[in-house]
Amino acid sequence: MKILTILPIFLIAISLYGFGQTKISGAILDESGNPLPGANVYIENTYDGTSTNPSGGFEFVSNERGKQNIIVDFIGFESTSSEIHLAGNPILLSLKLKEKFNQLDAVNISAGTFEAGDKKKSIALTPIDMVTTPSAAGDIYGAIQALPGTTTVGESGKLYVKGGDSRESKTFIDGTLVYAPYSSSPPNQAVRGRFNPFMFSGTMFSTGGYSAEYGQALSGVLALKTNEVPVEDQLNLSIMSVGVGAAGTKTYEKSSVSASLNYYNLKPYMQLAPQNLNWNAEPESVNGEVSYRLKTAKLGLLKLYTSVSRSNMSLAQANQGATDSHENFNLVNDNVFVNTSWIGELNNNWILSTGLSYTNNIDYVTLDTAKYNEYLKGGHAKAMISKKVTDKIKIKFGTELFSKQFENEFLAPNDSIYNGFESNMATAFAETDIYASEKFVTRIGARFEYSNYLKRFNFSPRISTAYKFSKTSQVSLAYGWFFQDAADEYLLYTNKLDFERADHYTLNYQYEKNQRIIRSELFYKGYSNLVKFTDAPFYTAEGYNNKGNGYAYGFDLFFRDNKTIKNGEYWISYSYIDAEKNYLDFPETSAPKYSSKHNFTLVYKHWIPGMRSQIAASYKYASPRVYNNPNSSIFNGEQTMAYQTFDMSWSYLFCQSIIFYASASNLPGFKQHFGYNYSDTPNDEGVYAATPLVPGAKRFFILGCFITLSRKGDINQLDKIN
Amino acid sequence: MKKTLLITVALFIAVVLTAGNEKYYQKMGETLGQYATCKSVDDFQNLANQFNRISKMETAEWLPLYYEAHCYIIMSFIEQDVIKKDGFLDVAETAINKMIELQPNEAEVYALQAFFYTGRLVVDPASRGQKYGPMSGQAIGRSMAIDPTNPRARLMKLQNDLGTAHFFGNDVTPYYAQAEALLASWDKFEPKSQIHPVWGKDQVVGIVNSKK
Numbered sequence: 001m002k003i004l005t006i007l008p009i010f011l012i013a014i015s016l017y018g019f020g021q022t023k024i025s026g027a028i029l030d031e032s033g034n035p036l037p038g039a040n041v042y043i044e045n046t047y048d049g050t051s052t053n054p055s056g057g058f059e060f061v062s063n064e065r066g067k068q069n070i071i072v073d074f075i076g077f078e079s080t081s082s083e084i085h086l087a088g089n090p091i092l093l094s095l096k097l098k099e100k101f102n103q104l105d106a107v108n109i110s111a112g113t114f115e116a117g118d119k120k121k122s123i124a125l126t127p128i129d130m131v132t133t134p135s136a137a138g139d140i141y142g143a144i145q146a147l148p149g150t151t152t153v154g155e156s157g158k159l160y161v162k163g164g165d166s167r168e169s170k171t172f173i174d175g176t177l178v179y180a181p182y183s184s185s186p187p188n189q190a191v192r193g194r195f196n197p198f199m200f201s202g203t204m205f206s207t208g209g210y211s212a213e214y215g216q217a218l219s220g221v222l223a224l225k226t227n228e229v230p231v232e233d234q235l236n237l238s239i240m241s242v243g244v245g246a247a248g249t250k251t252y253e254k255s256s257v258s259a260s261l262n263y264y265n266l267k268p269y270m271q272l273a274p275q276n277l278n279w280n281a282e283p284e285s286v287n288g289e290v291s292y293r294l295k296t297a298k299l300g301l302l303k304l305y306t307s308v309s310r311s312n313m314s315l316a317q318a319n320q321g322a323t324d325s326h327e328n329f330n331l332v333n334d335n336v337f338v339n340t341s342w343i344g345e346l347n348n349n350w351i352l353s354t355g356l357s358y359t360n361n362i363d364y365v366t367l368d369t370a371k372y373n374e375y376l377k378g379g380h381a382k383a384m385i386s387k388k389v390t391d392k393i394k395i396k397f398g399t400e401l402f403s404k405q406f407e408n409e410f411l412a413p414n415d416s417i418y419n420g421f422e423s424n425m426a427t428a429f430a431e432t433d434i435y436a437s438e439k440f441v442t443r444i445g446a447r448f449e450y451s452n453y454l455k456r457f458n459f460s461p462r463i464s465t466a467y468k469f470s471k472t473s474q475v476s477l478a479y480g481w482f483f484q485d486a487a488d489e490y491l492l493y494t495n496k497l498d499f500e501r502a503d504h505y506t507l508n509y510q511y512e513k514n515q516r517i518i519r520s521e522l523f524y525k526g527y528s529n530l531v532k533f534t535d536a537p538f539y540t541a542e543g544y545n546n547k548g549n550g551y552a553y554g555f556d557l558f559f560r561d562n563k564t565i566k567n568g569e570y571w572i573s574y575s576y577i578d579a580e581k582n583y584l585d586f587p588e589t590s591a592p593k594y595s596s597k598h599n600f601t602l603v604y605k606h607w608i609p610g611m612r613s614q615i616a617a618s619y620k621y622a623s624p625r626v627y628n629n630p631n632s633s634i635f636n637g638e639q640t641m642a643y644q645t646f647d648m649s650w651s652y653l654f655c656q657s658i659i660f661y662a663s664a665s666n667l668p669g670f671k672q673h674f675g676y677n678y679s680d681t682p683n684d685e686g687v688y689a690a691t692p693l694v695p696g697a698k699r700f701f702i703l704g705c706f707i708t709l710s711r712k713g714d715i716n717q718l719d720k721i722n
Numbered sequence: 723m724k725k726t727l728l729i730t731v732a733l734f735i736a737v738v739l740t741a742g743n744e745k746y747y748q749k750m751g752e753t754l755g756q757y758a759t760c761k762s763v764d765d766f767q768n769l770a771n772q773f774n775r776i777s778k779m780e781t782a783e784w785l786p787l788y789y790e791a792h793c794y795i796i797m798s799f800i801e802q803d804v805i806k807k808d809g810f811l812d813v814a815e816t817a818i819n820k821m822i823e824l825q826p827n828e829a830e831v832y833a834l835q836a837f838f839y840t841g842r843l844v845v846d847p848a849s850r851g852q853k854y855g856p857m858s859g860q861a862i863g864r865s866m867a868i869d870p871t872n873p874r875a876r877l878m879k880l881q882n883d884l885g886t887a888h889f890f891g892n893d894v895t896p897y898y899a900q901a902e903a904l905l906a907s908w909d910k911f912e913p914k915s916q917i918h919p920v921w922g923k924d925q926v927v928g929i930v931n932s933k934k
Contacts, residue, residue: 038764040771042778047749049775051768073774075809105805128849201853232856607848612890655890710856 022086025059026093028052028072036097039074044081062086076100099438101391106438107468111478111508112208112521114147117201117225124517124560125205130197133603134649135618137663137702140193140200141182144222146601148521148556148573149207152622153594154643155674155693157190158182160594161207162525163552163579164219164502167487172214172223174303174341176357177402179378183285184333184363186315188677188693189277194309194335200224208504208523209478212429212445212462213384213398218484218502218527226303226339229293230256232710238262240704241269247289255294262287264311269701277696278316280328285311299351300344307337318691330366335359346385355382371411375420376488379403392435400427406488419492419539423453423485431462439468449483451499453491458483458499464506472513478506486531486544494541500548501529515563521556530583550581550589570604590636591626593675596643598623612653619646627675630688644670661704669698746780750917754789757921763800766793770813777817784825785917788834791817792921795834795841807845814838830919832865833874840878858882873911876904877922884929901929 028039035056042049048062062068064086070093073079077097084091116125129143136142141159145152151160158166171181173195182191202225206214214221229251236247243264250257267282287309294302311333316326341355357380365372384398407420431445442465450457462480469475483499485491505524510517530548537543560571578597582589598621605616622643626636649663666672676690683689753772760766770793777786794814798807818838821831839858843850859882865875884897905926913920 038767038771040774042775045779047745047775047779049771051771054764073771075813126849128852230856231860653890655892656886 020088021061023061023090027056029096041072044069044071107441107466109464109466110510111476111506112206114205116203134616134647140197148558148575151596151599155188161220163577163595168218169220170217173339176355177380179359180361201227209506212431212447215447216484218482235709237707258291260289275697276694280314283313302342305339309335327368332364334362350385350387353384373409375407377405394433397430425451441466453495473511476508493539494544496541498529498546502527516561519558524553526551533585548583552579567607573601575599587635593627596622596625614651617648630678640675641673657708659706663702665700749776763797766797769793784821787817787821798841811841829865829869829872832861836861836878874922898933
């Protein structure tokens with residue numbers, strides 16, 4: 001009986017520990033036969049295994065018997081499993097591993113696109129560039145204007161992309177549209193973006209051929225991604241020569257709340273520094289923001305952001321054409337912006353992204369006794385589902401609703417005019433990215449839009465592709481149709497206009513090696529259906545048609561080097577843009593007044609460890625632009641002077657929580673002059689009187705101090721000041 | 723007879739179980755012994771592979787994952803190629819996430835997570851400091867909340883603080899005093915088992931010596 005109980009133990013022991021050992025040896029290679037050292041080779045569900053040696057070889061012994069699976073794992077390669085039969089005879093194995101498909105290493109569509117993000121390896125644009133480029137002076141649009149494809153228009157400050165007007169470029173935050181991305185300013189004075197660049201951790205700037213996800217933009221798209229859930233409580237204070245601000249962040253297990261309040265007043269600064277403008281009340285603004293973040297599941301993230309701001313200013317400006325009389329220009333701007341987004345995982349690995357944005361922007365302008373108010377309300381709702389069907393195929397589908405209400409009123413003592421329109425648009429888009437291999441990708445998409453105001457629809461196909469020759473260089477092509485509503489100020493008077501259209505052709509070559517990048521791009525853009533004025537009065541529907549057209553072509557060069565100079569990095573950007581349009585009131589085809597042929601930017605940043613300082617400098621040149629002098633018989637026959645600026649900034653980390661910042665724009669004081677504004681009607685001598693367009697000041701200086709108090713580990717710096 | 727059979731079966735199960743457990747301890751012991759001789763990326767790759775094989779056998783144990791991640795973090799520090807560094811850290815991240823799921827209440831796992839975030843940070847301090855500095859600090863805070871005496875959490879914190887003080891040219895004397903105190907108390911910390919983490923003393927010695 002005892003034997004009976006011991007026997008099974010003995011038998012099992014034999015099977016477990018066996019007597020015969022099997023030697024397994026061989027080599028692990030990649031697909032082209034190169035050895036793979038460091039691969040993990042083992043028998044499944046056992047401790048038996050080893051790593052390959054420098055020549056890819058391996059050898060180990062196993063006490064297992066019978067059928068077993070041998071597994072090989074290695075970083076960057078697909079694991080393999082093969083069945084072997086262990087019977088004591090040596091086994092010789094040579095296995096080839098297939099390189100794993102990795103989208104981060106794979107070719108990416110670079111035509112027209114500059115991307116910056118957390119894990120993006122491209123050094124073309126980094127998130128920190130948005131705040132450290134001196135010509136930007138802390139403005140997102142200023143930073144973007146240091147990239148190729150853009151033209152700096154000094155009297156505007158807005159984004160002008162590849163021969164397109166500023167309204168042809170749109171800004172999206174977390175996927176949804178920002179209807180009023182710029183601050184309000186007096187006519188012909190540069191505006192800034194409304195948003196603090198520190199809010200964002202990812203940027204995608206496209207100057208052509210962009211995804212079918214984006215519409216209603218003929219020239220460019222700036223898609224900004226806001227920060228995720230912050231991990232620590234913070235209190236930020238900023239004290240600047242132009243204003244003060246405070247922001248606080250409170251974090252919880254899965255969520256966070258932030259709030260900030262900023263007040264800017266340029267009066268103290270403008271009274272110290274000489275100004276070209278005659279201010280009655282210097283620009284003043286107050287802005288409050290609240291944001292909330294909630295992690296809803298493993299992948300789920302809810303973001304809410306609201307900002308409310310008011311700004312006002314008043315200046316005495318020369319009466320059109322007159323040198324001796326002034327009129328008072330008052331501007332009050334109210335802006336409310338709400339942006340929410342939710343991203344989450346559905347069944348079967350579908351990812352759902354939804355977003356909702358709301359803008360309410362009002363400009364109250366008073367010109368002496370006349371009032372001119374402009375009301376813009378806009379909403380954008382978007383839902384998109386996407387999925388990685390396989391490692392190599394991604395698909396996405398989405399639908400959107402845009403709703404816009406635009407109203408204008410003119411109130412004079414004995415006259416008043418009101419105009420307004422409401423436009424709703426529904427869209428649908430679909431897109432797929434297909435990787436034939438890590439080297440070759442094609443993106444095919446299409447977008448459909450229907451406007452209930454215009455009672456028209458459009459369909460825009462988009463296709464782009466990229467091919468990677470080697471680890472360092474790739475070429476990318478993009479083609480697509482792009483549609484946009486006519487400008488609001490014309491839609492006020494008519495809805496009998498078709499969408500304006502641009503066709504993009506972009507060819508991009510990129511070489512990136514060792515922290516250096518060269519990009520060059522050739523582009524052509526054909527415009528059609530542009531709004532054109534007729535002889536009928538501007539306030540009638542007959543005053544407009546879609547017979548305008550135009551084109552833009554040119555090339556970009558971009559070189560960035562973060563390697564050659566220790567602690568230094570620089571980039572050079574050049575764009576040649578030849579644009580001509582025949583639209584609006586143009587009697588003939590001509591270059592539009594915002595377009596410069598040659599655009600050059602040089603940015604250099606140097607980190608000085610001993611001084612814990614970053615010193616940065618940038619130089620910008622834009623060749624003369626045309627403008628029209630109604631006193632001359634040649635349309636757009638005059639030229640502005642070339643635009644030049646040299647800007648510097650200095651950031652000094654005084655201690656972990658305090659940063660001092662100083663910046664100066666146009667330090668050498670290059671003369672900047674943007675042509676002339678002419679009166680609408682000739683004076684008694686039959687001359688249209690001219691007013692020069694100059695910047696508000698020759699130079700602009702900012703001094704600031706930024707204090708961040710946070711909890712780190714167990715130290716609580718917040719408690720120290722309480 | 724029935725009773726005997728039951729006892730035998732129970733005994734058998736116990737034997738097999740201890741055998742399995744012994745094998746785990748034995749394998750871990752052998753592998754941990756190789757740490758001392760590892761110098762290059764290849765050495766640590768080999769070691770990481772061994773821990774990986776153990777972790778696949780012992781799916782309920784967090785320590786093999788801990789050491790596998792630890793090897794990859796060290797590899798990221800030795801490696802010069804930026805893309806490879808991130809590749810190693812990606813593997814470390816997967817192991818760390820699995821480990822935290824298995825053992826969310828252990829001070830050691832967050833101390834290692836802090837080390838991992840530091841690894842991510844040093845790949846590109848200028849653009850990653852903002853994000854990973856606080857994350858590393860948060861992980862240290864979690865670790866110390868569980869066990870304020872954990873020497874590796876204290877080491878991570880000391881390294882962060884010292885780095886910051888050096889960078890800002892602040893007084894570093896208190897940190898060297900902390901380093902000496904940490905070194906003096908290092909051996910008083912009792913690892914929970916023979917195979918629990920003990921590393922870090924050399925780094926503290928290094929800090930203490932660097933004072934001169």
